[in-house]
Amino acid sequence: MGLTLTQKIIARAAGVTSVAPGEIVTCRVDLAMMHDSGGPRRVGPMLERLGAKVWDPSKVVVIADHYVPAIDADSAAILDLTRKWVKAAGITRFHDMQGICHVVLPERGHLRPGLFAVGGDSHSPTAGAFGCFMFGVGATEMAGVLVTGAIWLRVPQEHSVRWDGRLTTGVVAKDMVLAMCRTISLNGIKYGVVEYAGEAIAALSMSERMVLTNMTAELGAQTGIIAPDRTTVAYLAEVGVDAPDAITWQSDADSTPFKRWAFDATSLEPQIAAPHSPANSAPAREHRGTAIDQCYIGACTGAKLSDLHMAAEILKGRKVAPGTRLLVAPASTRITAIAAADGTLATLAEAGAILLPSGCGACAGLGAGLLAENEVCLSSTARNFKGRMGAASALVYLGSPYSVAAAAVAGHIVDPRELLAEQAAA
Amino acid sequence: MSARSNFGRAFVYGDDITTDALAPGAYMKKPVEEMASHCLEAIDPNFAKAVRAGDVVVGGENFGMGSSREQAAIALRQLGVNAVVAKSFAGLFFRNAVNVGLAPLVCAEADRIRPGDELSVEPVVGRIENLTTGEIYTCEPIPPHLLDMIRDGGLLPHLEKKLRKTAR
Incomplete structure (x- = not known):
């Protein structure tokens, strides 16, 4: 039996040829993203307590987006701490007040298909629009990643969500995801992974695809993912990411999802x-x-x-x-x-x-x-x-x-x- | 520590208890003591004042839905809660709870527990005794690869132990 796109990314990060749902694996992390709220102010003291350093500063992206701009002494202190910690840790991929982390990540060229990534924020699944496997973690878990460069994972069950037809005027990705929340429920995916496909998905811009993977968090999923296509490749070229293997990250035709969900875009209303x-x-x-x-x-x-x-x-x-x-x-x-x-x-x-x-x-x-x-x-x-x-x-x-x-x-x-x-x- | 057996009263809430309710955003920049004093106030303004060390929070489905903020679990620990019993947990909250030393116990019979019931909870064996009703509930076993972390009291003490071993 073939592997899904998610299983391929996890297997590669775990250094094995194949993984199966439910299996516990330890994966090497390609990219760890954190922001000013759950990032340095939380993980800094933890690393100090452990007497440890960041395993590989080149794999870390820090984005100040929560307490920006400072509105009081508390938020100013959080931002100040963030800036100083990033400098001391030798992290060069730091975006200070340049936007919200999940939007800045692709915009500044940090994402490419096949990446195994963790983010210190629950909307980290957003990166799945770019064919990445990225999920949210808390600050202690992030400290663990920063020290070891690795994280444990239970290989998630695969949910295939298909959107057939074409959206009509005035109906957009947000309407799709709110309809999914109603049908699937906020606990429906039970920490599985959602792979989106179908004619209506293929027709979406990257920015609209991000709305779907972003709110996959609201379906109780660990994350969501969309296989790269021409739209993805064009976006990556536009932001200067050289990813010649981008299009190769696909689910095998003979991979089988745990569950299939089907929706119709044509009949969807706002x-x-x-x-x-x-x-x-x-x-x-x-x-x-x-x-x-x-x-x-x-x-x-x-x-x-x-x-x-x-x-x-x-x-x-x-x-x-x-x-x-x-x-x-x-x-x-x-x-x-x-x-x-x-x-x-x-x-x-x-x-x-x-x-x-x-x-x-x-x-x-x-x-x-x-x-x-x-x-x-x-x-x-x-x-x-x-x-x-x-x-x-x-x-x-x-x-x-x-x-x-x-x-x-x-x-x-x-x-x-x-x-x-x-x-x-x- | 969460690995120890635990005795206390049940605070019972429904499905989909959010991290916004457990750790309200407005207090996320405040010290943990202050943040914890607002824990669950959006759904039960009395909780943080009434809860005592050893008490147990009981939820329905999808407990801890929402944000990655582990302060949702830390707020409960700060108030002396060592175990949460629920029919199911949001995946991210489950990981965070284990990481900060709060035992997340998946129990199909969580809905049999009434507010104020006296519970004796043994997290590692996954056994809950309802001293008020005399009932015994069995929880899903904690995944074996997490038992050491639970016994060590969370991810940081667990890593500390491991790093000490490597240093030796």
């Missing part, structure tokens, strides 16, 4: 997840009229260039409704620069959007944009768990950047296709 779970999703029209205090476009999940373009498409020539506020935190400084050059930021600003720094911000319960008691928010982020974005009584809905921008204009939830149709007719 989705909205109601509080307090991404699995609590339904077609946007079912929530039509729900008044929104804050619209938030941000985070690794929902503020990439394509996300800002979606928002601008809706907001062009329109204004944010009185009584509603629209906050936009582009996912990286590179994205901000491109969006400034191509006119996207001007469109957002003219509509009345408030631009925030690139960082995890309100999505992680930090920085600007937290919610007051009983406020209602529609967000392009990944999680709407109780209390995550501010007050425990706040109500957070999740939707695509199209849906968030449309609600900002209407002042309440609408199916964004209503506004897109008006634009088309005008």
Whole structure:
């Protein structure tokens, strides 16, 4: 029987020819990524206690994205510690306030297909869009990796998720993943791995594929992965990654998944997840009229260039409704620069959007944009768990950047296709 | 340490208890004592005040869903909780719990435990005695490759021991 893409990466990292689901293996880590929250301030004292050094500084990437920019003495101290530790540890791949780790990693050319990587953040599965096997770990586990260069793993069960058909206008990857959360549930994958395939997946841009692998975390998976294709190769070339073997990282035709899931893209409508779970999703029209205090476009999940373009498409020539506020935190400084050059930021600003720094911000319960008691928010982020974005009584809905921008204009939830149709007719 | 048997009262919660509830983001930059005093406040404002050393947190499915922040497990340890019993755990939380010396016990009968029940928990053998009802529950065995780490009290003490051996 053949191997899946995931099993091939794990076997290579474990130094064996084949692995089977359930098997416990120890893998050599190709790349370890950590950020300012779970990184140096946590692992530094642990390494000191062990009297150990980073096993290979060239394999470590550190990204300051959580407490950026500093808003008080505590966050300033965390960033200061991060910068000093990185320098002392001899780590050169350090991105300070350049954007959110999961977006900066591919953007700055740190990812290539076949990589076995760990990240000190639960949305590390994002890298799976580039054919990497990358999963999230806590700080103690990261300290273990930094000391030994290795990590144990139970080879995950393979879940094949197929999306047939083609998405229609106004329906995007975020809608796909919210529909999956409902069908599969937040515990449905039980720490297995999801490999996405099908016509609708092949048609997605890298930026949209990242939304799927990013929120694979919300399906209870260890990680998600998409086999490299021409789109992947073109992206890698664009960011200057030389990966001649990229396309060879594929599942064997005779590999068998543990479970198969099938979805239809053509019939999918824009989705909205109601509080307090991404699995609590339904077609946007079912929530039509729900008044929104804050619209938030941000985070690794929902503020990439394509996300800002979606928002601008809706907001062009329109204004944010009185009584509603629209906050936009582009996912990286590179994205901000491109969006400034191509006119996207001007469109957002003219509509009345408030631009925030690139960082995890309100999505992680930090920085600007937290919610007051009983406020209602529609967000392009990944999680709407109780209390995550501010007050425990706040109500957070999740939707695509199209849906968030449309609600900002209407002042309440609408199916964004209503506004897109008006634009088309005008 | 989590390997020891443990005696305490049950604090019972439902499915999908999140890391945001266990370690709220707003307190992640604060010292562990302060962060832990807000543990679970979004779903039970009384928990951190009421819980005592040895008490046991009981959940349903997918306990510890969400973030990679191991402070979710550390907050419970800080409050004196040494074991969490649940029908299932989020994979990332399970690893973090073992790493910081909190025993995650998978127990199909977790839903038989009522708030305030007195429990005697033996993590390594995976046996829970409900002293209030007289019931005995069997947990899934801790994977053998993790037993040493549990016995050592977590990944750091485990690594410390290993590094000392290598140095000798």
